[in-house]
Amino acid sequence: MNSKADVIAASSERAPYPQDKSRWFGKVKREKLRLAFSFYSPDGNEIAMPIASMSAYLKRDFPEVEVMLEPVLILRDAEKYSPVNYAKMIQAMDPDVAAFSIMSPHWYSMEPYFEEIKKLMPDLPIVIGGYQAMLSQEQTIENPNIDYICVGDGEYAIGNLVHHLRGTKEGPAEGLWEKLEDGSVFETEPHQIGDLAALPFPDYDIFAKEDGFKDDGGFEDAAGIGDIFAKEDGFKDVNSSIFGPKGKLVMPVMTGRGCPYRCTYCCNTPILEGWKTKKTFLRKYDPQDMVDELIRLRDKYGVGYFEFWDELFLSNLKFVRAFFALYQDQIHLPFSINSRVEVMNEEFCQTAADAGCHTIWFGIESGDEEFRAKMLGRKMTNQQVIDAAANCKKAGINRLTFNIVGTPLETADNMRKTLELNKLIAPEHFFFFPYIPLRGTPLYNIAKEEGLLLTDKKNLHYLSAANDRQFTLNMKEMPELLNAEEYNEICTEMLAFQEANNRLSYDEGLSEGGDEKATVEDKSFIFVDEPPEQATEPSAPEESTSPTEESPSAATKKPASVFEGMKNFFRS
Numbered sequence: 001m002n003s004k005a006d007v008i009a010a011s012s013e014r015a016p017y018p019q020d021k022s023r024w025f026g027k028v029k030r031e032k033l034r035l036a037f038s039f040y041s042p043d044g045n046e047i048a049m050p051i052a053s054m055s056a057y058l059k060r061d062f063p064e065v066e067v068m069l070e071p072v073l074i075l076r077d078a079e080k081y082s083p084v085n086y087a088k089m090i091q092a093m094d095p096d097v098a099a100f101s102i103m104s105p106h107w108y109s110m111e112p113y114f115e116e117i118k119k120l121m122p123d124l125p126i127v128i129g130g131y132q133a134m135l136s137q138e139q140t141i142e143n144p145n146i147d148y149i150c151v152g153d154g155e156y157a158i159g160n161l162v163h164h165l166r167g168t169k170e171g172p173a174e175g176l177w178e179k180l181e182d183g184s185v186f187e188t189e190p191h192q193i194g195d196l197a198a199l200p201f202p203d204y205d206i207f208a209k210e211d212g213f214k215d216d217g218g219f220e221d222a223a224g225i226g227d228i229f230a231k232e233d234g235f236k237d238v239n240s241s242i243f244g245p246k247g248k249l250v251m252p253v254m255t256g257r258g259c260p261y262r263c264t265y266c267c268n269t270p271i272l273e274g275w276k277t278k279k280t281f282l283r284k285y286d287p288q289d290m291v292d293e294l295i296r297l298r299d300k301y302g303v304g305y306f307e308f309w310d311e312l313f314l315s316n317l318k319f320v321r322a323f324f325a326l327y328q329d330q331i332h333l334p335f336s337i338n339s340r341v342e343v344m345n346e347e348f349c350q351t352a353a354d355a356g357c358h359t360i361w362f363g364i365e366s367g368d369e370e371f372r373a374k375m376l377g378r379k380m381t382n383q384q385v386i387d388a389a390a391n392c393k394k395a396g397i398n399r400l401t402f403n404i405v406g407t408p409l410e411t412a413d414n415m416r417k418t419l420e421l422n423k424l425i426a427p428e429h430f431f432f433f434p435y436i437p438l439r440g441t442p443l444y445n446i447a448k449e450e451g452l453l454l455t456d457k458k459n460l461h462y463l464s465a466a467n468d469r470q471f472t473l474n475m476k477e478m479p480e481l482l483n484a485e486e487y488n489e490i491c492t493e494m495l496a497f498q499e500a501n502n503r504l505s506y507d508e509g510l511s512e513g514g515d516e517k518a519t520v521e522d523k524s525f526i527f528v529d530e531p532p533e534q535a536t537e538p539s540a541p542e543e544s545t546s547p548t549e550e551s552p553s554a555a556t557k558k559p560a561s562v563f564e565g566m567k568n569f570f571r572s
Contacts, residue, residue: 014187017172021180024125024147026167028096033162036068036095037206039130040106040113044075047252049309050101050130050154052202057155060200062162068093069206072113087116090124097125097165099158102132104267104438107140114145127161127176129154131267134190135440141177141185148176152190155199190274196256196283201293204251204301245334248304251297255323256284259311261340262442264377265365265404268311270440282315287322291330298333305358306335313337324355334358336400341380344388346395353395359428359504360392363402367421368414375407375443382421389425398504399427405491406473407435408447412486419494428503432494434474452476469495 019025037055039048048071055067070089074081090098098117102110114126129150133140140149150157157175164173172178175191193199259268260282285293297303314320314337327335336359337352344362352360364385366372373379392399403418422430437444437453447453452475471491477483 017186018180019170021182021184022164022178023181024165024178026165027123028165030096032064032066033097033165034066034068034093034095035158035162036070036090036093036098037101038070038072038090038098039101040072040074040103040110042074042106042109044073046071046073047204047207048101049202049252049254052204052206053199054099054154054158055206056200056203058158058162059203062159065162067203067206068095072110083112083116086113087120090117091120095124097127097161099127099129101130101154102128103130104132104135105436107132107136111143111145114143118145125165127158129157131438135267135270135438137177139439141179146179148173148178150176151188153193154191155193156191194283196285197289202254204297245305249302250305250307251301251303252307252309253294253297254310255290255308255313255319256282256310256315258282258315260315261312262377264375264442264446265407265435265438267438267441269377269442284316284319287319287326290323291326294327294331298331304333306331306333308335308337310338312340314339314343317343321351324351328355331356336361338362341384341388344391346391349388349391349395349397353397357397359398359400361400361402362388364418364421365402365404366407366410366414367403367417367419371410371414375409375446376404377442385421386425389427398429399425400429400431400504401425401427403430403432403494404435405432405494406475406482406487408443408450408452408475409478409481410435411481412490415482415487415490419490419497423497426501430494430498430501432491432498434471436474447475452478 035058037051039051041048051069055069058065058067070086070093072081072086079085100110100114117124117126125147126145127148127150128140128146133149134151137149137151140146148161152175154175157173160169160173160175163169172186172188174188176188178186180186259266259272262269262272284290294306334356337357338361341362341364344360349360363378364372365376365378367382369382389399389401401422403422405415405418418432435443437447454475469492471488473482473484473487477487
């Protein structure tokens with residue numbers, strides 16, 4: 001472990017670790033431990049930043065580990081990635097451990113996969129990380145097919161697991177919970193990495209196609225490297241962006257971790273509340289180090305566009321100002337960021353535009369000021385939203401707004417105000433999605449107190465719309481506030497506005513003939529089949545209320561057009 005990292009270790013007050021009850025301690029005997037990473041991707045996205053970071057750390061500090069990747073790309077091929085067939089794919093990899101990064105809304109969709117893997121490989125330990133494990137520890141470890149869960153940052157935890165499985169370090173795998181032979185669970189404290197400089201930058205090579213180009217360090221011609229990636233497979237078909245320009249490799253990157261805000265619906269809020277050293281929660285790379293890494297990525301992979309996936313890119317304005325200046329001078333590529341309207345004054349927007357900012361994503365969530373402040377924890381005014389949108393437009397930056405519908409105690413009037421505010425500012429893209437109750441968040445607790453949580457998993461819809469454009473509430477309806485008919489009617493109006501007003505464009509890089517502009521490919525819609533009706537469906541306990549995706553057989557068709565059903569925006 002790098003001494004520079006700020007890591008919160010396990011408490012000295014816990015009970016001794018019963019090593020003799022561990023099913024997996026010291027079980028891996030072969031020279032090279034084989035670790036298979038995976039994540040569930042309902043939108044076909046093939047890049048997961050947590051896995052990229054853990055892969056880089058393992059490759060640097062654990063050369064005795066062979067890192068492999070096989071995501072569940074259900075949109076790409078529903079039959080190939082069915083639970084039964086996917087389990088056979090994992091079996092063919094012959095791993096010593098399988099580790100999954102799981103978002104909470106994907107948990108129920110993934111449970112059949114764990115079951116099928118265990119049927120084929122009962123002696124394969126399965127590890128779960130991501131927000132599902134961090135926010136829903138008990139639910140996750142209680143699954144009979146799960147052996148370990150990672151309850152904090154995963155880099156050092158996965159390294160500790162390697163030591164644990166090899167038996168090279170006595171005691172538990174710190175940073176993880178382990179299910180013992182007798183069914184009991186041994187808990188350790190979450191790792192909280194405060195110094196990102198102690199970690200290597202993420203490993204993108206893990207996402208390259210098997211027959212794609214692998215840089216061995218012998219190439220100096222950046223253009224040539226880009227050509228190789230284009231001609232071979234490489235990253236050519238990797239979907240890494242929702243709004244990436246066609247014909248450009250869009251690379252997701254992160255300049256740091258953490259968000260200082262406490263939005264009631266967001267999974268970052270309970271994580272922030274549980275962070276033991278608050279001063280290290282907002283973590284950023286050194287601006288020049290970050291720019292140097294972007295230059296490396298640009299030149300190695302032929303990147304044409306950077307998409308910043310930070311929880312909040314603007315969590316540190318001092319960093320942002322320094323970074324923008326360096327980026328403008330050294331990178332020369334368009335990019336997109338997420339922001340908050342409170343900081344989007346005219347000066348900031350112009351500075352971002354000068355640096356190359358193509359699109360800013362910002363959350364409105366609700367068009368009702370009072371409801372937004374009281375229920376969602378967002379204190380900005382509608383005038384601030386209007387001014388921020390105007391400042392973006394003046395600077396020539398595209399605007400993409402995020403909006404949540406169907407939240408606890410929301411009324412039909414609240415929803416209509418959301419649509420009206422977006423019509424007023426006329427963003428280049430209006431994005432709305434259904435409220436998702438996430439355990440541990442303040443809004444989840446409100447929904448539970450109000451008796452609004454659904455108990456039947458089959459009726460929980462993570463997707464906004466099906467083929468027939470019937471929008472389904474993720475919670476019990478409250479007729480006095482909002483009924484299902486009103487909800488569907490307003491969502492349909494929102495979808496129509498979205499379809500009619502999507503104006504994202506990408507003007508840089510005309511075709512060779514110079515007569516055709518590149519366009520931004522809108523990947524926010526897919527064709528979704530409703531799962532067949534089942535005679536019976538087991539109910540989940542009231543606590544198990546994160547909406548689920550439709551069954552894996554749901555996404556069996558490719559998009560017929562870009563506007564044929566809303567899909568998940570969240571990243572694995």
